Amino acid sequence: MSGELKNVGILALEIYFPTTCLQQEALEVHDGASKGKYTIGLGQDCMGFCTEVEDVISMSLTAVTSLLEKYAIDPKQIGRLEVGSETVIDKSKSIKTFLMQIFEKCGNTDIEGVDSTNACYGGTAALFNCVNWVESSSWDGRYGLVVCTDSAVYAEGAARPTGGAAAIAMLVGPDAPIVFESKIRASHMAHVYDFYKPILDSEYPVVDGKLSQTCYLMALDSCYKSLCNKYEKLEGKQFSIDDAAYFVFHSPYNKLVQKSTARLMFNDFIRNASSIDESTKEKLAPFSSLTGDESYQSRDLEKASGQVAKPFYDGKVKPSTLVPKQVGNMYTASLYAAFASLLHNKRSSLAGKRVVLFSYGSGLTATMFSLRLNAGQHPFSLSNIATVMNVEEKLKSRHEFTPEKFIETMKI
Amino acid sequence: MSGELKNVGILALEIYFPTTCLQQEALEVHDGASKGKYTIGLGQDCMGFCTEVEDVISMSLTAVTSLLEKYAIDPKQIGRLEVGSETVIDKSKSIKTFLMQIFEKCGNTDIEGVDSTNACYGGTAALFNCVNWVESSSWDGRYGLVVCTDSAVYAEGAARPTGGAAAIAMLVGPDAPIVFESKIRASHMAHVYDFYKPILDSEYPVVDGKLSQTCYLMALDSCYKSLCNKYEKLEGKQFSIDDAAYFVFHSPYNKLVQKSTARLMFNDFIRNASSIDESTKEKLAPFSSLTGDESYQSRDLEKASGQVAKPFYDGKVKPSTLVPKQVGNMYTASLYAAFASLLHNKRSSLAGKRVVLFSYGSGLTATMFSLRLNAGQHPFSLSNIATVMNVEEKLKSRHEFTPEKFIETMKI
Known part of the structure; x- marks a missing residue:
């Protein structure tokens, strides 16, 4: 049966994020941080968070119920349901x-499927x-449903402005408008303590921010190189950043996405790829002999590559940054909130385009993978997905908390 | 590519359990329990446990390393590695x-793949x-590796003798001696609090023993009925316990496996299946009008069905009970330790046979699924798998602790 299936991928998406949020500018003032520390330094505009009336369970119940309703999917049509999350409510259940509550009452x-877990990567594992x-031969003809749900909260201090919260539900099946190019995919997994949660009764992680950023960029390099190699074996020609219309990144904070964009460009420069013009070559030439380690530490390279990558970022990356900048780090939902932003911004113009995604989970697990989009058929069309998600309205209808009220809420 | 693949399944297994154990008889005496309370009441002979020098990580590192070595698998040949566990060492990582430590040093x-989590069911999810x-189309031709690893420990009291610990590694690929009959499979998943771990900084679960047993049996009934229906649609004839050579159950304690065996027989009786002879019909007739709920509570039914199911248990179930009775509840590894026991006891005589497995994880998630076995080709043959696992030698070379020393160890 599986041999006949075409275009397996994402048929529909729904996103939910809390209606409560906090402006990063206000938090800067409250924290006595220099102006722009969070908004430019981190690149974040606003942060969503759960108050005491919601959590990862309620958010995911909302996302699933809403998706089923809006696409008129009978709960009996779901044959697989799996969740990616790193927010542990219970260590066993x-x-x-x-979420089975939704389906049990319909007799299904x-x-x-169960939960997939490794930091921010669980949603990608569940989706794959x-x-x-x-x-597979065990498919029974029904839809699959993947849910990413997380609430990211940090102890007071440098990491606090990098919180966020959201749930995303994705309907999976054949004849999808968002199709997996399953051979154009590369992973990098390793044993590292960059961000982890060893204090089991605390919501807060232990984070080595600098290490985690380096791990992220090293994993990005490794995945990109491997993906290029696989593509080249498969297609008999070089892969470069020119070969995808958009790149979407897991976004702990926007500044890291900017750095990642520059890093991909630097990779293409080192690989002598056709995407790099003469002027860029000149600007990056001073860094061509850096070792890998040096290149992660060099502020000069960061600055130079950031400059040359600006048009690449603006054209191929920025359209996916809306929700991550407005809601913050949503852990497992972060990459798919970025992808949802791209769908929201570009809608049916994405038809025929390739989009490359980079998923990262500390600890660490990372995969770069490729999607090929087509217009799709109503209700599973790119334009309808964007309309149904209604991201702009959801962002508009949020309530802003003051930093004081936010901090009070965190203490509950 | 996937269309051409034949006989995808388990190529090889390795099992590791701690060399430290405790006789249930000795624990009965120590606890002042009536003689036979643990050995007959629970049906358990012995309990394995981790001392301070090992845990789920070390056990799984051992199982994986040992499997790779014994089957001469280059770590570079592994393209997917996933873990089922409910022992939380870290809430994110x-x-x-x-386990990537084994592969990183070989440059792979x-x-x-990441971790799959829901109580004792995570290993089954990972295996599927x-x-x-x-x-799938994303297969890259390399082997998959599934690891189940858990340490089950309980607070002092009624549940303590139902502990255990083990890790199992399974190599997955095409042309396997243990093949999934992917259409003969049924799941039952629901939202229940029968066993859970809400106290995040404690190793010990919260258990409603009576509820959990009823949930297990209800899930068993639901899966069996659904599997029978699917089989009947597929094959155009009735399914009964006669249609599989062996049944293997997730085994929190052996008594529940005995009850499950009786329950399957009762199901066949209610379904008027050909497996039920006249004498059995007579003995079960008084219970034919019980409601579902009543049937779970009836001690008379339990006794009568247990009696008539004794030959069924001895012939088709007992061969899989060795390691679970000797090591205890191994959570995610429990079902596969039972399956390993069957391989150990029946070896190449299993060729051509169907084996039905029942996986249960509280919370709850359950699946009944069917495997079809063939002799296989060395080193991936049924007889070699049994030889390599060497279960008897592993059981023999354990060291017995006294109950006092065991309790001391639990306090560390």
Whole structure:
């Protein structure tokens, strides 16, 4: 059966984020931080957060219910449901079992899948698993449903402005407008302590910010190189940043996405790829002999590559940064909130385009993978997905908290 | 590519359990329990446990390293590695990333997969995911590796003798001796609090023993009915316990496996299946009008069905109970330790046989699924798998602790 299946991928998306938020500018003032420390230094505009009335369970229940309703999907049509999350409510019982409440009342308990876990990467693992299921001999013809849900909160201090919260639900099946190019994919996984949660009764992670950033960029390099190699073997020609219309990154904070963009360009420069023009070559030439380690530490390279990558960022990356800049780090939902932003901004113009995504989870697990988009058929069309998500309205209808009220809420 | 693949399944298994154990008889005496309370009441002979020198990470590192060595698998040949576990060492960093240490040093970091989590079911989810990957278009031709690793420890009291610990590694690929019959599979998933771990800084779960047992049996009924229906649609004939050579159950304690066996027989009786002879019909007739709920509570039914199911248990279930009775509840590894016991006991005589497995994880998620075995080709043959696992030698070479020394160890 699987041999006949075409275009397995994402049929529909729904996104939910809390209606409560905090302007990063206001937090800067409150924290006595220099102006622009959060808004330019981190590149973040606003931060969403859960108050005491919601959590990862309620957010994901909302996202799933809303997706099923808006696309008129009978809960009995779901054959697989899996969750990516790093917000641990219980050390044994999966978030998936909480979501079964929606399906049990319709008499559907025959639904495979549980939770996938590794930091911000769990949603990507769940998505790959779900696509594989549809392509496997155990597929029973029903839809798969993938949920990413997280609440990112940090102890008071440098990391606090990098919080966020959201849930995303994705419907998976054949004949999708968002199709996986399953051979154009590369992973980098390793044993590192860059960000982890060893204090089991605390919501707050332990973070080595500098190490985590370097790990992210090293994993990005490794995945990109490997993806290029695979593409070249497959297609018999070089891959470069010119070969995708958009790049979407896991976004702990926007500044790292900017750095990642520059890093991809630097990779193409080192690889002598056709995407790099003469003027760029000149500007990056002084850095051509840096070792890998040196290149992660060099502020001069960061500055020079950031400058030359600006048009690349503005054209191929910025359209995916809206929700991550407005809501913050949503952990497992972060990459897909970025992808949702791209769908929101570019809609049906994405038809025929390739989009490359980079998923990163500390610890660490990372994958770069490629999607090929087509217009799709109503209701599973790019334009309808954007309309149904209604990102702009959701962003507009939020309530701003003062920093004082936010801090009070965090203490509950 | 996936269309051409045949016989995707388990190529090899390795099992590790701690060399430290405690006789249940000795624990009965120590606890002042009535003689036979643990050995007959629970059906457990012995309990394995981790001392301070090992944990789920070390056990799984051992199982994986040992499997790779014994089957001469180059770590570079692994394209996917995933873990099922409910023992939370860190709330963000997956156990899979710890295992990457084995592969990084060989230069292989391009390995998909993370951890799958829901109580004792995570290993089954990981195994299904891995098989689906091999059957999907994203398979890259390399092996998959699934690891189940858990340490089950309980607070002093009634549940303490139901502990255990083990890690199992399974190599997944095409042309396997242990093949998934992917259409003969049914799940039952629901939102229940029968066993969970809400106290995040404690190793100990919260358990409603009676509820959990009923949930297990209800899930078993639901899966069995659904599997029978699917089989009947597929094959055009009725399914009964006669249609599989062996049944293997997730085993929190052996008594529940005995009850499950009786329950399957009762299901066949209610379904008027050909497996039920006249004498059995007579003995179960008084219970034919019980409601579902009543049937879970009836001690008379339990006794009567247990009696008639004794030959069924002895012939088709007992061969899989060795390691679970000797090591205890191994959570995610429990079902596969039972399956390993069957391989150990029946070896190449399993060729051509169907084996039905029942996986249960509280919370709850359950699946009944079917495997079809063939002799296989060396080194991936049923007889070699049994020889390499060497279960008898591993059981023999354990050291017995006294209950006092065990309790002291638990306090560390």
